[in-house]
Amino acid sequence: MGQPALQVVPSGGRPAVPPGFVRRPRVADALNRGVRHPLTVVCAGAGYGKTLAVAAWASKTDQHIAWLVAGGAGGLRSFWLGVVAAITDADGDSGNAALADLTPGVEFGSAELERILDALCELRADTVLVVDDFHTISDPEVIASISELLDRRPSTLRLVLITRTEPPLRLRRRQIAGDLVEIGADELAFTRPEVEEFCRRAGADVSSADIDVIVEKTAGWPAGLRLLLLSADRGDLHEGLRRFGGKQRLVAAYLLEEVLDHIAPSDRKFLLATSIADPINANLARALTGRADSGTVLDGLVAINALTVQLTDREGWYSYHPLLRELLRSRLDAENPDIAAPLHRKAAAWFVGAGDPIEGLRHLGLAADWDQMLTVLATVAVPLILSPHAPALVAAMSPATVQNSRGPTVATLLIAAVAEFQRGDFAAMHQNAMAAKEFAEEGLPARLIIALCEMVHARISRLAELVDRGAAVATIVRSVPSSELPSAAGLLLIAENARGIGLMHRGDLEAASQILAVCRDRAAGAGISLMAIAASAYLTIIDVIHGALPAVGRQVGEVLATVDRRGWSREPQVTALYAAAALMHLERNELKLAEAAVERGCRGSRTQSDAGARVLLEIAAVRIAVVRGDVFAAREARVRLTAVCAAAGALPDLLRRWSHVAMTDVDLMEGAATDSVLVEPPEGDDYAAALERTLLAQFYLRTGHPEEVFRVLGNAARFAPYRVIAAKAAVLGAVAAHMLRRDSDALVRIGEAIALAEPVGAVRPFIVGGPSVPKLLERYHVVGERNQRFVEHVLEQLADGPRRPIEDDESADSHLTERELAVLRYLPTMYKAAEIAADLFVSVNTVKTHQQSIYRKLGVSTRRAAVERARERNLL
Structure with missing residues (x-):
């Protein structure tokens, strides 16, 4: 059979734009930009509406459009005669007479081609030559002659090539030179608003949710939209949308006729085997098909626009159109029903080896291989249950959980237990794990998952066992060579984390x-x-x-x-x-x-x-x-x-x-009166003992036994590791000293409490100290010198309102009595004897007596000198 004859379509006979056609402004903009350059290539697979998109643009442009449909082009002479006829018809009276007079004979060679190329370079009117179905041209001489024309860069002629495959015209070189504009499937695919308009013009009553389904199933493929509306029952469009897919007769027939029938048998077999995975790369395809040239095959499918695209966001990965993939899977099941499960197992092994266990589990679910799914889950994937990938992990395991509800096995019970953990149903998790434990053999995957579930159960309702349960998981993990347990590091972290919490x-x-x-x-x-x-x-x-x-x-x-x-x-x-x-x-x-x-x-x-x-x-x-x-x-x-x-x-x-x-x-x-308070202080200096000691001190204060507080609290150093408890102990000691009229000791202790609490902003120790704490703080703020802002803050918290500014504290000397030391701290202030007496709950005469005793012991005779001498001796 000879090659199909070239069709020459006069300008008035180019494809008519149908009434319901949805224009895509971005395509028209790209064509307007393209005709400012020597070459525009509109390249996409079957059904993308390439021809109608260019025709719609041509109907609106002021350019002279010459339209040529290549039906295989029967050689060099036939092609260029078609070009001459198309351009002559498009130019009309304004055309180039030299071009119109060209009528090459049967013997068409380089001389005749040269005359045509020269004439095209000398066109008086700007002309756009559209060559439709360019991918049908296979004659090397024709391709070489078009390339030569482009190399001459004719100033008034622009080429627009409509093709399913990338033309062999050294496009990358032309792109670098700025001579090329490309329009591909991404620009030609319908956007969501365009899908909505397409359906409206077709008279289809669709909802916003329906539009989402249509976009998902067709990926904006114009032919897919038309096939969907043609195959759907207008009386029940929603049901039609639900059933629409690559297996439907009309869709399958189109894909077979326009895509698969144009692919070599070996490549068709490749497509069938790799359709079980989406997306696909060369290494995965090699694992599924055994073909070492898988990368070349994938690139070839992209090149011929066989509804295969290379992903821009994942280098080296490819994807088939959803409808094509569905048809391929349907054909795979029909032609070899026993091959899908082994292919899924191969895919699972590849993904697990490539570090993507979730995708591996998904393929094992499709293969219904529950035992291997449990093995991968336990040995590789289970740490992901504590990561952001947990929902995806559970989704991949869903076929096993569904099977578990129908006919549970040890594997499905344990897989379901892990899923229940992620869902928060810990009772169901434990129940599944215990049911599996009754029948589980001594295999590593089952032992690991059961031990993990028991550890989780301990954290929920058996807290005292948590440390031991974590240790049990760690023991299992360490008993297995790391080569057999890729998840060992993650599992040990899970076990150790539980031990640490316990x-x-x-x-x-x-x-x-x-x-x-x-x-x-x-x-x-x-x-x-x-x-x-x-x-x-x-x-x-x-x-x-x-x-x-x-x-x-x-x-x-x-x-x-x-x-x-x-x-x-x-x-x-x-x-x-x-x-x-x-x-x-x-x-x-x-x-x-x-x-x-x-x-x-x-x-x-x-x-x-x-x-x-x-x-x-x-x-x-x-x-x-x-x-x-x-x-x-x-x-x-x-x-x-x-x-x-x-x-x-x-x-x-x-x-x-x-x-x-x-x-x-x-x-x-x-x-x-409660028996719950300990009578004697607890042994040890741990945090629990510190809590109990301060509780017992509070009890003795409230029951009127301040002398017992010092016995209970004991050495202040025991509270040192627990700063806030230490501050609370100091406050309780200050209150006890105040109750025993040991005022100087009370001020020292309240100062210790403030020094401990201020750096960390702890206020509660003062609040739980009882009603005498504000008075102690007031005294401290009068005689002290440090941490005054914090003291003011605490007093405001206790009084639930603002106070005036205040000042700070130091320590005392042993040769002065407690009362004398208490009075000494007031001497640097502006307080008079009567005010000091009122503050200390004593008479004025008592204050004066203590004051004279202080002067005598310090060897001074005035209040000012007493303050200076006390400071020299570090008494203030």
Whole structure:
């Protein structure tokens, strides 16, 4: 069979623009720009409306348009005769006479071609030559002659080539020279507003949601839009949209006729095998097809515009049009129904090896290979459940969870357990894991997932077991060679993080800090962001315990900003952060902020998602109510705390004792005689013991036994690691000294409390000290010299209102009595004897007697000299 004959279409016979045609202004703009250059190439696959787009532009332009349809072009003579005829017809009377007179004979050679090229370069009127179906021209002589014409850069002739494939005209060189404008599928594809207009002009009643579906299914492919409306039942367009796809008869026929029938059999087989993955790259295609030339094949499909595109945002990756991919998958199932599952397994192995286990799991789900899915999940992917990729991970596992509801196996039960963890249904997680444990063999994947689920369960309802459960996971991980367990590093982080949190709950703060700091840093580096946040949150709670309140404020602010920005405020790993914020604000007496943190933590956390953090939130709620003096709120908070502690199971040591102290605070607030207060101070100098000692000191103050306070508190050094507790102990000691009329000792102790509390902004130690604390602070502010702004701030907090400016404190000497030292501190002030007497609750004569004794012991005779001598001896 010979080549199809060339068609010469007169200018008046170029394709007519149909009435419902949707114009694309960007294409017209590109063509207007293009005809200012020697060459414009409109290149896209079948069905992109290339010809109509150019025809629509031609109908509106003032340019002389010569339109030539190449139907295979039967050689050099046939092509150029067609060109001459088309241009002559387009120019009419204004054409070039030399070109119009050309009538080459049968013998057409280089001389005749030269005459035509010369004539084209001398056209008097600007002319645009449109060559449609350029991709059908395969004669090398024709291609070479067009290239020669372009090299001459005729000033009045512009070429517009409409083609399905990129023409072999050295386009990159012409692009660099500025002689080329290209219009591709991206410009020709319909935008969403254009899809909407297309449907409206076609009389289709579609909703905004329908438009979204159409855009998704057709990707703006004009032929796809027409096929959709042709195949859909106008009486039930929505159902038609739902069913529309590459498998529909009309669509399949078009794709077969216009795309697949023009592709070599070997490439067709390549398309079928690679259609199971989207997108695809050369290495993945090689794994699926065994073809070493996969990259070349993909580039060739792009070059011939076989509805295949190279992705601009992922170098080396390609994608098939959605309708073509659906047809290919349908043909794959029809022609070889047993090949899809093995192909998906190959794809899964490739993706796991390439570091994308989620996509690997998705392919295993499509292959219904649940055992291998469990293996990949346990050995590679499970740490991702604590990362931003968790929803995608669970989505990839969804076929297994669906299968689990139909016919559970050990593999589907454990896969479903991991999915339930991400969804926050921890009861279902534990139930699935325990069901699997009854039948699970000793395989590594099952043992790992079961151990992880038991560890999570301990964190929710068996807090005392958390350290041991974390250690059990770590033991399993370390027993396996790292080559067999790619996720080992992530799994060890998960286990160690749980151990660190459990140690913090026990009160082993130093070991907990070391473990959690490592977990935070490594988890952040490994992209396990939620674990990093959990570790940071518990480190922040440890900082609260040590009284590093400014550092806590900074850390809480930074992490909460990340949490809010990423939409993680309801993730269970964040609960402890709200607890840290609440405890920090409480110590600073920022009660509204503390209350907001408690509310946000309780509202955002899932039920018992982190029982330890929830206990701490309720402890903060109890103490907020106690500081406010709100008996009813304190009782309600105590009830909630009791319930949360019961749900958490046997509590570790620190949480158990901390909760007990908070509950007993409510008893003391109510003035109830209670057996819950210890009679003797606890052993040890840990944080729980510090809490209990200060609680017992409060009890003795309230029951009128100040002398017992010093026995209970003992050596102040035991409170040194816990700055805020140390400040509270100093306040309680000051109050006890004041009650025993040891005024100088009281001032020294209140000064110690201020020195401890001021750098971290701790106010609560003064608030819980009782009604005599404001008087002690007033005295300190009169005779002291340091931290006066902080003292004023605390007094304002206690008085709930502003005060006047004030001043500061020092220490005392042993050869003066307590009363003499107390009076001495007033001497540098403007207080008169009567004012000093009123402040110290003694008579004026007593003050004068102490004053004369001070003068005698210091060897002076005036008040001013006494002040100077006292300063020389560091008594002031």
